[in-house]
Amino acid sequence: MLGPLGKFFAITFAVTWTCFFVAMGLVHAAQLSGQEIGPVPGLLVFAGTVAPAFLALIISSRNGGIPLLSQRRFEWRVAARWYGFALGYMAAIRLVVAFLERVITGSWPGVESAPAGALLVAIIISTPFQAGEEIGWRGYALPRLAERIGISWASVVLGMIWALWHLPLFFLALPGNAEYGSSFPLWAWGVTALSVAFAWLYVRTGGSLLLTMVMHSAVNNMPHFQSPSAAGVQNVFSLHGPLSLWLTAVCLWGCALYFLYRMRFMKPPSEGVIP
Numbered sequence: 001m002l003g004p005l006g007k008f009f010a011i012t013f014a015v016t017w018t019c020f021f022v023a024m025g026l027v028h029a030a031q032l033s034g035q036e037i038g039p040v041p042g043l044l045v046f047a048g049t050v051a052p053a054f055l056a057l058i059i060s061s062r063n064g065g066i067p068l069l070s071q072r073r074f075e076w077r078v079a080a081r082w083y084g085f086a087l088g089y090m091a092a093i094r095l096v097v098a099f100l101e102r103v104i105t106g107s108w109p110g111v112e113s114a115p116a117g118a119l120l121v122a123i124i125i126s127t128p129f130q131a132g133e134e135i136g137w138r139g140y141a142l143p144r145l146a147e148r149i150g151i152s153w154a155s156v157v158l159g160m161i162w163a164l165w166h167l168p169l170f171f172l173a174l175p176g177n178a179e180y181g182s183s184f185p186l187w188a189w190g191v192t193a194l195s196v197a198f199a200w201l202y203v204r205t206g207g208s209l210l211l212t213m214v215m216h217s218a219v220n221n222m223p224h225f226q227s228p229s230a231a232g233v234q235n236v237f238s239l240h241g242p243l244s245l246w247l248t249a250v251c252l253w254g255c256a257l258y259f260l261y262r263m264r265f266m267k268p269p270s271e272g273v274i275p
Contacts, residue, residue, distance in 0.1 A: 004059050004060075004144075005141065005144045005145070007059060008052075008055060008056060008059050008136070008140060008141060009141070009161060011055050011059075012051055012052050012055050012136065012165070013165060015048070015051040015055065016048040016049070016051045016052070016165060017048070017168055018048075019044045019045065019047045019048030019051070020044070020045065020048050020168035020169060020172060021168055022044055023040075023041035023042075023044040023045050023048075023172060023174065024041075024168065024171060024172050026038075026040055026041045026044075027041050027172065027173055027174055028173075031173070037174065037175070041172075041174055042174065045169075045172070045174065045177075049132050049133060050129075050131075050132030050133075051132075051136075052132065052133050052135070052136025052137060052140075053131055053132045053133065053134070053135035053136045053139075054132075055136065056135055056136040056139060056140035056141070057135065059140075060140060073139060073207065073208070073209045073210075074208065074209055074210045075205070075206060075207075075208045075210065076208070076210050078205045078206070078208055078211060082201065082204060082205050082211055083211070083214070085201060085215070086201060086211050086212075086214040086215035086218060087123070087214065087215075087218050088218075089197060089215065089218070089219075090215075090218055090219045090222045091218075091222060093248060093251050093252060093255075094111075094222060094223075094225070094248075096251050097109070097225070097244055097247040097248050097251055098111070098225075098244075100247050100251075101243055101244055101247060104243065105243065109225045109242075109243075109244045110225065111223050111224070111225055112223040112224050112225075119221060119222075119223070122217075122221045123214070123217045123218050123221050124217075126217040126220060126221055127213050127214050127216075127217040128213070129217075130212075130213040130214075130216040130217050130220075131209070131213055133216065134209050134212045134213045134216055135209060137158060137162055137198075138198060138199070138202050138209060138212045139209050141158055141161075142154055142155070142158055142199060142202065142268065143207075143268045143269075145157060145158055146267070146268045150264070151199060151203060151263050151266055151267065151268050152196075152260045152263045152264050154199070154268075155195050155196045155198070155199030155200075155259075155260070155263070156192060156195070156196060156260070158195055158199075159191060159192030159193070159194070159195025159196060160188070160192050162191060162192075162195055163187070163188035163191040163192055163195075164188070166179065166187075166188075166191070167184060170182065170184050170187075170236045171236065178224060181235060181236065182235070182236070182241065182245075183235065183236070183237075183238055183239060183240060183241040183245065184236050184237060185237065185238075185239055186239060186241045186245050186246065186249055187245070189249045189253075190245070190248055190249035190252050190253075192256075193249065193252035193253040193255070193256035194219065194252055194256075196255075196256035196259050196260055197215075197252070197255060197256060197259060198212050198215060198216070199259070199263065200259040200262070200263060201215055202268070202269075203263060203266055203268055203269070206269050207268065207269030225242065225244040225245075225248075
């Protein structure tokens with residue numbers, strides 16, 4: 001029998017992947033018929049991405065778990081350096097990657113253009129929508145995994161699960177979907193390391209989901225390195241990818257190893273019994 005955490009993962013994957021695969025079918029049908037894709041696939045993807053939060057709230061309430069929507073969970077009165085970490089972590093990684101690629105190849109990588117003001121506005125607008133994932137992953141799953149295997153291992157295991165949850169998006173030819181056709185193993189390697197950084201922020205801010213939401217928004221809205229379009233979904237499980245993607249994963253893991261070392265004896269913030 002699955003416990004509450006097992007049920008959360010199983011139902012979340014079932015609901016989200018159903019939404020993603022239906023969206024994939026609708027996009028494929030539209031492409032075959034030569035029609036416009038329309039808004040429905042995008043709405044299905046959005047429904048799939050907010051499923052972790054809704055399912056976590058339902059399962060937690062039924063099992064008498066820790067309150068996922070308490071004031072402490074959205075605490076904003078934290079040291080300014082943690083806002084800097086949330087907003088600037090991925091930007092710093094990108095700068096280091098750009099410098100390394102310049103050293104290795106002799107040229108700077110192309111980067112999508114985005115005015116700083118527009119980027120900040122996008123992060124602010126996007127932050128509330130990250131609750132759809134963060135309430136589920138960091139609010140519900142992370143502390144429960146940490147109770148079993150410690151926060152360091154929990155951040156890695158959750159990262160692998162989080163990465164796998166995104167897999168259907170790599171086959172979804174929806175406009176604006178940056179994951180389509182790119183290397184899933186390379187992406188998942190980097191996202192697992194990113195999960196460690198999220199856990200570090202979560203622990204250091206006393207369990208503030210607001211700060212992880214800000215960081216999630218900053219990561220999503222950070223301009224990407226420009227790379228040739230994917231040749232097709234046959235490349236999804238290959239390790240072929242641009243140098244910038246490899247360097248990003250390496251840099252993320254360099255930081256993640258430091259966070260894991262520092263977190264090895266830490267405990268996640270607790271608000272009560274975790275069923």
